Amino acid sequence: MKKTAVIVAAGSGIRMGSELPKQFHEMNGKPVLWHSIKAFTDAYDDIEVVVVLPATFLDLGAGLSLEFPAHVVRTTSGGASRFESVRNGLELVDDDSLVLVHDAARCLVTPALVQRCVEAATSLGNAIPAIESNDSLRVIIGDRNEQISREWVRLIQTPQVFKADILKRAFQQDYEPSFTDEATVAENLGVTIHLVPGERENLKITTPADLAVAELLLKKRNG
Numbered sequence: 383m384k385k386t387a388v389i390v391a392a393g394s395g396i397r398m399g400s401e402l403p404k405q406f407h408e409m410n411g412k413p414v415l416w417h418s419i420k421a422f423t424d425a426y427d428d429i430e431v432v433v434v435l436p437a438t439f440l441d442l443g444a445g446l447s448l449e450f451p452a453h454v455v456r457t458t459s460g461g462a463s464r465f466e467s468v469r470n471g472l473e474l475v476d477d478d479s480l481v482l483v484h485d486a487a488r489c490l491v492t493p494a495l496v497q498r499c500v501e502a503a504t505s506l507g508n509a510i511p512a513i514e515s516n517d518s519l520r521v522i523i524g525d526r527n528e529q530i531s532r533e534w535v536r537l538i539q540t541p542q543v544f545k546a547d548i549l550k551r552a553f554q555q556d557y558e559p560s561f562t563d564e565a566t567v568a569e570n571l572g573v574t575i576h577l578v579p580g581e582r583e584n585l586k587i588t589t590p591a592d593l594a595v596a597e598l599l600l601k602k603r604n605g
């Protein structure tokens with residue numbers, strides 16, 4: 383089945399405390415976004431990639447995508463929310479494709495994880511990566527809080543893989559605050575979501591500390 387990755391990189395990265403959005407920060411000589419794209423092109427020779435960029439950084443993003451063959455990487459601009467950015471990216475995806483939606487900020491994603499998600503989604507219709515929590519957990523109930531078993535909880539990552547026609551239909555819904563990822567949007571249409579094992583190193587760069595950790599992990603990976 384045809385595979386198209388939609389890599390959303392249109393956030394402003396306010397929590398990084400810098401003018402330059404986090405997806406353009408350099409990590410081991412290449413921008414965070416470059417590392418994300420590379421994991422997908424390494425996973426499959428025949429994959430297509432749609433990169434969703436901030437309207438104000440279209441030139442920078444387009445220059446970066448030139449490092450990949452033109453028929454592989456296309457770019458479009460994002461919106462004010464992640465939901466809008468994904469919706470814009472999906473417009474460039476064919477209905478008969480498998481679509482792999484990924485946060486550019488998770489630049490340590492591995493080709494093996496991409497393949498695991500695609501293989502599961504090919505047979506089950508969708509697959510999203512999840513890991514267990516290492517921390518103890520509590521839920522807030524009004525002015526109280528209560529312990530919740532770690533066994534009941536999973537931390538959700540990307541890439542989230544779906545049959546494109548289903549995800550495109552799901553993204554025609556009006557935005558709701560509960561729509562934090564593709565799974566929540568599809569689930570609202572009644573789709574059953576399938577979990578596959580994620581990877582602890584597939585962290586989302588949010589703060590300068592995350593960038594430092596990601597850089598160290600990448601250096602270790604590259605020997």
Ligand code: C5P
Binds near residue numbers: 405461468
């Ligand atoms: O802000 P957060 O870290 O949750 O963003 C997750 C991913 O979604 C990032 O890669 C970010 O660039 C992207 N995003 C986007 N458009 C927005 C907001 C976030 O593409 N308006």
